Amino acid sequence: MKRLSVFDIYKIGVGPSSSHTLGPWMAALQFRNALQGISFDRVEVHLFGSLSMTGIGHATDLAVQLGLEGHDPKKVDTNQIPFYIGQIKSTQRIRIHDREILFSPTRDIIFERTIKPEHPNTLTFRAYEGGREVLAETYYSVGGGFIEKKGDIHPDLRQDELPYPIDSGRDLITYTDNEQVPISEIVSRNERAFRNQEDIDRSLREIFRVMRDCIFHGCQTSGILPGGLNVKRRAAPMAKQLLGNLEYADHQAFFEAIKGSGRDFNTVNHWVNCFALAVNEENAAMGRIVTSPTNGAAGVIPAVLCYYYCFCDYRGFEDLRRFLYTSAEIGCIFKKKATISAAEGGCQAEIGVSSAMAAAGLTELMGGRPRQVLMAAEIAMEHHLGLTCDPIGGLVQVPCIERNTMGAMKAITASNLALVGNPDDAVVNFDIVVKSMWDTAKDMNQSYKETSLGGLAFNLPLALPEC
Numbered sequence: 001m002k003r004l005s006v007f008d009i010y011k012i013g014v015g016p017s018s019s020h021t022l023g024p025w026m027a028a029l030q031f032r033n034a035l036q037g038i039s040f041d042r043v044e045v046h047l048f049g050s051l052s053m054t055g056i057g058h059a060t061d062l063a064v065q066l067g068l069e070g071h072d073p074k075k076v077d078t079n080q081i082p083f084y085i086g087q088i089k090s091t092q093r094i095r096i097h098d099r100e101i102l103f104s105p106t107r108d109i110i111f112e113r114t115i116k117p118e119h120p121n122t123l124t125f126r127a128y129e130g131g132r133e134v135l136a137e138t139y140y141s142v143g144g145g146f147i148e149k150k151g152d153i154h155p156d157l158r159q160d161e162l163p164y165p166i167d168s169g170r171d172l173i174t175y176t177d178n179e180q181v182p183i184s185e186i187v188s189r190n191e192r193a194f195r196n197q198e199d200i201d202r203s204l205r206e207i208f209r210v211m212r213d214c215i216f217h218g219c220q221t222s223g224i225l226p227g228g229l230n231v232k233r234r235a236a237p238m239a240k241q242l243l244g245n246l247e248y249a250d251h252q253a254f255f256e257a258i259k260g261s262g263r264d265f266n267t268v269n270h271w272v273n274c275f276a277l278a279v280n281e282e283n284a285a286m287g288r289i290v291t292s293p294t295n296g297a298a299g300v301i302p303a304v305l306c307y308y309y310c311f312c313d314y315r316g317f318e319d320l321r322r323f324l325y326t327s328a329e330i331g332c333i334f335k336k337k338a339t340i341s342a343a344e345g346g347c348q349a350e351i352g353v354s355s356a357m358a359a360a361g362l363t364e365l366m367g368g369r370p371r372q373v374l375m376a377a378e379i380a381m382e383h384h385l386g387l388t389c390d391p392i393g394g395l396v397q398v399p400c401i402e403r404n405t406m407g408a409m410k411a412i413t414a415s416n417l418a419l420v421g422n423p424d425d426a427v428v429n430f431d432i433v434v435k436s437m438w439d440t441a442k443d444m445n446q447s448y449k450e451t452s453l454g455g456l457a458f459n460l461p462l463a464l465p466e467c
């Protein structure tokens, strides 16, 4: 069983997809590292399964080029991405370490259209010298930006070295009962097995900064999203309607204004929707986001966290820490016992998981006991079971952007239900819902697993340019 850190679940990256953009990007970076010291004059990338079927809409082709050139998704200036990609296209060359080789994205990135039995998101890199293959590596993009290299074994990732190995909700309840602490405290003690508190706190603050920046930027940017679907950005006009035409220097000033904009149900509901839309519009435009636990669902957690930050009793950094710890642990359990990949489980694995995570984090902050926290996560997932992934044109836009608003609102409702509920009366428990989600994922037709072959994508096909 793998050791997973809070920062495996919350990763700073670039949109639009964690499994189709961030994962392939990381794989390309890893392949680039493996090429160090090897003589080569050609590189090919083969995309299989879901990566080939929705790869263009999810910018997989762009991600592998950026990775091969060595750009770091955490730090790259996202405004420069079109320039980097344009350079490769116009010169038909790519720079890998100190060599510049011929590279034609249309010839050297191959959309294979076949599904590998090992994993629906498989990609293979091949390097050649004088026509002879000198290196080939295959990776699986397993959701949430996680990758696995074919043939790799990770003995160092066993979680039994953690003070509190966690595989289930039952484990969490055992520890919290024994220690008489909240879930976040158990997660905190585990996290300190990975790094020191100073590092943890710095990274948590950075995650929250990126989330708020993303909302701020999304709420300042109008226009049409890229990709050919002509989707209008809605967060900026919505924010304007709520706050008027005032300008804000930074996210700090912007959020202070939101806090003063009213707390009636409709205003709060509009803001939660606006936060979620803003993040996922940024995600669709290849902006900087926090994968939480995936990119397609990256708006749910910031929307619920900022709901608490703006409209509840936010008491400072400790609240942030508790929210992120608790929610991340829920994401870890889904990752270990089910999936957070839409290519494996449809949208229940993305929006469903993020909603369950957000519901859990919020419930702990609202004073819920650990059993109520798990009850909130269970309720949120229960009402996403079976949710399919059918993005139109393979773009992470419709239904994805709006779906984040639904995930956020369901999380708040689930939390409220759990806070007034008695977990002993609940018919379904958290571990059962995790198992049910995974069973549903395995039974789900492939057309509804990020292939754009079913549902909305089938009935509203968008002719995307062949790459």
Ligand code: SF4
Binding pocket: 296, 297, 342, 346, 347, 348, 350, 351, 388, 389, 390, 391, 396, 397, 399, 400, 401, 403, 450
């Ligand atoms: S439909 Fe859901 S799972 Fe599929 S790409 Fe959109 S947000 Fe992700």
